[in-house]
Amino acid sequence: MNGLSKWTWHMMAGLGLVAFLSIHMITMHLDLILGWFNPAGGESLDWANVTARGKQAIMPFFYVAFLGLALYHGLYGLRTIIFELGIPKRMARLTTILILIAGIGLFGLGSFAAFHFASVAASTGAIQ
């Protein structure tokens, strides 16, 4: 990817994060008013609601997309900040590789956690 595509997707990821964070905030903090993704009623962090959300097939994909956008946006921003410190070309290359490895590693770990949680939630009982 050249500077154009990296920057464009950095901006797109930022827009995606605004959308996902809005859903997250509404789910977590307007739970008693709107009750989004809270099928058991009450507070969104009640165990019944957590497992109910985990059973929905879309949720792991939501978490993985959220994680991917956050990692790309955050790590690309971090890389830009490091580059602006004026590091030599070889260090810049090494920084890119390390950030890429960290990003892929964290994305893999997060995706595993999301899908593992979905399978655990699916094996638990009905909504209490």
Add this chain to the structure above:
Amino acid sequence: MTEKATQIRFHIRRFNPETDTAPSWQEYQLDVDPGMTVLDGLHQLKHTQDMTLVWRYSCRMGVCGSCGMLINGRPGLACNTQILHVTRTALTLAPLPNFPIIRDLVPDLTEQFLKHRELKPYMIRPDTSEMQHPTGEYYQTPDDLLDYLQFTYCIKCGCCMAACPTLATDPEYAGPQPLAQAYRYSRDSRDMGYADRKPSLTADHGIFSCHYGSECSSVCPKGVDPARAIQLMKRQLVLDYFKLLRKKPPCKTLGPNEHAERKANIPAAPPYTV
């Protein structure tokens, strides 16, 4: 009745690469009359107190862009900055930051001009024979002109480059002056060189290193607004990336009117000298 002169303390950064290892500050006192510019003040100091003082200037009216310097911490032109508009007590003068110093208040603008050249700041068209031996004029409407007119006022003084926080941390960054000029030419309806400039624009240290701090626009003595040019150039690149950019049709060439008759009282044009 003339107004009383105000005594101003000048702090001037001095550096002579032949004798000094590092820049130092020197202080002068000068009676400043209303209306006196920083450039006038420097001339007075040179004539009356220190003939070794060095700066660069030419037109004395904000056109040539030679006398850019840091005036009380802000990049500006010495010739169009009145001293009493800036201070009533002390005036600090230093060479433009983000450039090597040649001597005293003279920055070395070579790097800026190299970056400017890299972005091909000239008309690029496939019909080179028409450009070199024109048979008519390239047609452009007043609206087409307004699209880029503001960005043609750049005098390459380097004030925007000196104010740029990104350039301060990344010396390889192209900088606001060359990038704004890349937009100026890419936006020109007569130009067809956008694809030629694109690789340099999108390279590392190119246009996407700009964080829109807008300091370049706030210090520009000609009101060019390089930050806006950079954002518009980014928009054009992103639209192009998503294949949403409307291709501009090549501008028409208007040939001479074959049916027009020359009025008898209009003399013929003189022969070409070049």
